[in-house]
Amino acid sequence: MHYHPRTFTKSPVALRGAIVLFIMLLLALVKVTHAGELSEQEQRGKRLYTSGESASGAPVTALMSRGATEIPASILPCVGCHGDDGRGRPEGGVVPPDITWSSLSAKSGHEHEYGRSHPAFDESTLGRAILNGIDSGDNALDVAMPRFQMSAADLQDLIAYIKRIETDLDPGLSDDKVRIGTLMPRAGVAGSQGQAMYLVLRSYFDDINSRGGIHGRQIELVPGGYDQDPTKVTWEARDFIEQQAPFAMASGYLSGIEGPISALAEEYRIPMVGPYTPLPQDGNSLQRYTFYLTSGLVQQATVLAASKRVISDDSASRLAIVYPYGAVYDQAVRTILSVVDGDGMDDVVTLGYQLPYFDATDFAETLSKQDIDRVLFLGAVTDLQRLAAEAANLGWSPELLLPGIYASSGLFEFPSAFEGSVFVAYSTLPTDHTPRGVELFEKLHEDHGLDYRHSTQQISAYVAAMVLAEGIKRAGRELTREKLVLELEQLADFQPGLMPPISYSHSRRIGALGGYMLELNLEQKSFGTAGKWIELQY
Amino acid sequence: MMRLPRLLITLVVIVLPALAAMSAQAQGTAADEEERARSYFTNLELVNQDGQTVQFFDDVMKDKVVVINFIFTNCKGACPLMTHKLTLVRDKLEAYVGEPLQFVSLSLDPERDTPAAMKEFAKTHNADHDGWVFLTGDADNLDTIIKKLGQYTDDMEAHSTMMLAGNVNDAHWIKILPQEQPPAIAEKLRRLMEDGETT
Numbered sequence: 050m051h052y053h054p055r056t057f058t059k060s061p062v063a064l065r066g067a068i069v070l071f072i073m074l075l076l077a078l079v080k081v082t083h084a085g086e087l088s089e090q091e092q093r094g095k096r097l098y099t100s101g102e103s104a105s106g107a108p109v110t111a112l113m114s115r116g117a118t119e120i121p122a123s124i125l126p127c128v129g130c131h132g133d134d135g136r137g138r139p140e141g142g143v144v145p146p147d148i149t150w151s152s153l154s155a156k157s158g159h160e161h162e163y164g165r166s167h168p169a170f171d172e173s174t175l176g177r178a179i180l181n182g183i184d185s186g187d188n189a190l191d192v193a194m195p196r197f198q199m200s201a202a203d204l205q206d207l208i209a210y211i212k213r214i215e216t217d218l219d220p221g222l223s224d225d226k227v228r229i230g231t232l233m234p235r236a237g238v239a240g241s242q243g244q245a246m247y248l249v250l251r252s253y254f255d256d257i258n259s260r261g262g263i264h265g266r267q268i269e270l271v272p273g274g275y276d277q278d279p280t281k282v283t284w285e286a287r288d289f290i291e292q293q294a295p296f297a298m299a300s301g302y303l304s305g306i307e308g309p310i311s312a313l314a315e316e317y318r319i320p321m322v323g324p325y326t327p328l329p330q331d332g333n334s335l336q337r338y339t340f341y342l343t344s345g346l347v348q349q350a351t352v353l354a355a356s357k358r359v360i361s362d363d364s365a366s367r368l369a370i371v372y373p374y375g376a377v378y379d380q381a382v383r384t385i386l387s388v389v390d391g392d393g394m395d396d397v398v399t400l401g402y403q404l405p406y407f408d409a410t411d412f413a414e415t416l417s418k419q420d421i422d423r424v425l426f427l428g429a430v431t432d433l434q435r436l437a438a439e440a441a442n443l444g445w446s447p448e449l450l451l452p453g454i455y456a457s458s459g460l461f462e463f464p465s466a467f468e469g470s471v472f473v474a475y476s477t478l479p480t481d482h483t484p485r486g487v488e489l490f491e492k493l494h495e496d497h498g499l500d501y502r503h504s505t506q507q508i509s510a511y512v513a514a515m516v517l518a519e520g521i522k523r524a525g526r527e528l529t530r531e532k533l534v535l536e537l538e539q540l541a542d543f544q545p546g547l548m549p550p551i552s553y554s555h556s557r558r559i560g561a562l563g564g565y566m567l568e569l570n571l572e573q574k575s576f577g578t579a580g581k582w583i584e585l586q587y
Numbered sequence: 588m589m590r591l592p593r594l595l596i597t598l599v600v601i602v603l604p605a606l607a608a609m610s611a612q613a614q615g616t617a618a619d620e621e622e623r624a625r626s627y628f629t630n631l632e633l634v635n636q637d638g639q640t641v642q643f644f645d646d647v648m649k650d651k652v653v654v655i656n657f658i659f660t661n662c663k664g665a666c667p668l669m670t671h672k673l674t675l676v677r678d679k680l681e682a683y684v685g686e687p688l689q690f691v692s693l694s695l696d697p698e699r700d701t702p703a704a705m706k707e708f709a710k711t712h713n714a715d716h717d718g719w720v721f722l723t724g725d726a727d728n729l730d731t732i733i734k735k736l737g738q739y740t741d742d743m744e745a746h747s748t749m750m751l752a753g754n755v756n757d758a759h760w761i762k763i764l765p766q767e768q769p770p771a772i773a774e775k776l777r778r779l780m781e782d783g784e785t786t
Contacts, residue, residue: 118668124667124668124670125668130663280725283698288704292703
């Protein structure tokens with residue numbers, strides 16, 4: 050066959066243009082690979098940095114206390130004080146400085162504690178600092194910094210990694226995979242709910258993977274099981290994070306262990322999206338990494354407490370909050386009070402009782418004598434129904450307010466005197482299900498052979514996966530945990546099709562913040578007025 | 588000639604029971620001593636680096652010469668250095684490791700120090716073997732035990748790097764300062780171990 054050299058007879062300008070374009074493309078590629086995979090030298094350097102060991106097996110030792118003690122470097126690897134990201138964590142009064150390259154080589158140099166100032170580092174002065182403990186201004190480093198001894202080749206490898214450390218990928222992330230963890234109980238009813246949630250997650254991510262993943266990365270889902278011994282759960286979760294190193298966590302059954310697990314998310318800086326819990330740990334401004342989907346007990350109770358009395362519009366309504374003793378409920382009551390206080394309401398009365406014994410007669414007498422006309426009840430619906438029966442005996446008919454979390458079968462078994470007076474708040478309703486949302490959910494079940502047991506938990510897991518995937522997609526190819534958090538914070542009115550719209554912000558971590566208040570139609574055993582969404586702001 | 592044997596017999600008859608009585612009394616004292624030690628150190632349950640539950644006195648302390656140090660696995664300076672120093676001590680006393688010498692590293696941070704984390708720490712130091720236990724577990728239990736050992740402080744960062752060593756049966760305890768060198772420490776431990784033999 051004839052080869053036509055016609056392409057090379059193009060005008061010189063166009064040719065130059067083509068070459069420039071080609072070089073730019075090449076550079077773009079290089080940039081992408083640079084932020085991604087480590088070169089072999091950098092990998093060797095990373096091994097030195099994280100474990101103090103040389104791939105060649107050559108000895109690496111550390112001299113401490115100005116040379117008095119020599120130890121293997123594996124006992125004091127760089128990562129211990131300088132961190133995975135080179136930015137350092139304080140310990141025992143010592144604050145290791147930022148040793149990322151952009152910091153070390155900053156043109157302005159640095160001024161550290163005790164007047165130690167130095168110009169910018171270069172590779173040679175960095176090597177000298179590691180070996181001899183002096184900075185680029187010839188000052189001695191803090192005595193806590195060991196002087197290391199290693200071969201010249203090892204030192205070059207280590208420096209190569211230090212120059213790269215700030216662009217090294219987050220844990221659980223590689224060029225073609227992103228590892229997502231999920232925590233579920235192993236046994237019991239919660240265990241089978243957890244299992245149903247896991248299958249939904251796996252199916253959802255399998256579908257994404259079969260379509261090519263997100264920005265070229267497949268999602269690798271790793272489940273973490275825990276036994277429900279409370280003393281061990283945090284350990285198991287911690288071990289899971291240490292050993293599996295997930296990039297982020299999706300869903301997860303956290304009922305009863307929200308506090309410790311979200312504390313772990315903060316500690317390890319792992320974004321955790323959509324954990325299933327009736328107690329989202331919101332209102333704590335220190336908490337950044339956990340994103341909840343729907344409102345929980347406290348929000349439902351607040352929606353009820355803050356709503357105006359329906360029966361009459363006497364604005365001086367007297368509210369009583371009845372709750373079981375216990376740290377969780379004490380906190381819930383405090384939060385509710387802080388929201389409703391001074392809201393055109395007389396003093397709110399709070400009355401606690403010791404689980405499991407609720408003295409309905411006593412409470413009915415006490416509350417009726419105090420002219421209470423609304424009772425917010427944080428407890429089992431059967432106990433509230435006993436209170437209602439006693440109230441009916443006394444001819445006292447307050448409004449009864451119940452968070453939807455306590456709703457169970459027999460919900461409508463209130464004395465008929467209370468028709469029109471019982472209200473329940475829910476975080477999500479079937480009216481949140483759009484036709485398209487339902488269609489996709491059903492298709493997932495058909496395609497993967499799933500059943501519909503524990504559908505509430507399944508929906509929670511499904512939406513969690515959806516929100517996480519959306520966040521990862523928006524973060525783009527240059528994915529980091531921080532970027533994921535920032536992108537999630539940008540979500541506004543995101544429609545999952547099976548839950549209310551999800552919105553986050555830099556200070557908001559409950560996606561659907563508020564609740565639907567529904568009146569119970571006792572005779573028809575159905576819900577009266579269509580649920581109106583009441584948005585909370587705090 | 589006949590008197591000597593009779594004298595001997597008399598002596599034997601008198602002295603042996605006396606000796607027996609003395610050693611019975613000594614044994615009685617030893618049992619008391621053990622009970623006192625057990626109730627002082629407690630049999631509170633802790634968890635070792637293999638995730639096994641152990642009773643502090645009966646499984647860790649009894650009949651041993653212990654060397655106790657205090658660590659937390661997120662400690663990046665003092666704890667690795669102290670543990671490393673103890674491995675050098677251990678190397679000098681290899682024959683005694685496990686019997687009667689027992690190294691005990693107690694966690695000051697049981698919430699974060701999972702058994703797996705303790706095992707990882709132990710492995711880094713080549714200290715994961717019989718005769719060296721790394722203990723974590725219920726925070727209240729550890730608090731109680733650490734207080735009993737006189738090393739309690741609210742501030743984990745300011746924790747004492749002091750180490751303790753003791754011959755449990757003899758109730759003979761010494762402190763080991765963080766700056767003491769391995770040969771000196773090994774010598775102190777040898778003397779503690781010898782104590783047992785003179786009883």
